[in-house]
Amino acid sequence: MRVLAWSILMLAISSLPAKAQTYDPRVPVCMKVYDGSDDGGGEWIDCSYTSLPQCRASASGRAAMCVINPYFVEAPLPARSQHRRHRHAY
Template identity: 40%
Template sequence: MLIAPPAEAARTRYPFCLQGATSPGLSNCTFTNLAQCRATASGRFLTCVANPFYKGRRR
């Protein structure tokens, strides 16, 4: 049986998220840098935002 982590916990892994009509809230926080996020958002009526739950790299 697999147990998924809470959504908030999963969002802490990456510093940038997409927001827009197809990604409401912080539902797509899978970007390691702003340029990567902006490239994905380009032409899709999406914007990139800093992930407020991101805690940085764990050492």
């Protein structure tokens, strides 16, 4: 009975539509643009901004809003040198 329940569950999950990630993880700020045209409209996400002020300047006067990219991955900081000075006892 458990095998049948798991099989049905897995079949149901696999038949759900998948949604692709719409945010570019290389950029910290994205602009959501809303298209209110008569043909159904829609929205898209433009992840090409390095700061909120830059994005807001581009969004000004448009049906758009700027958001912090939830998938942004910061580049790791360079490793600090492990070289230390040692005091010598004389």
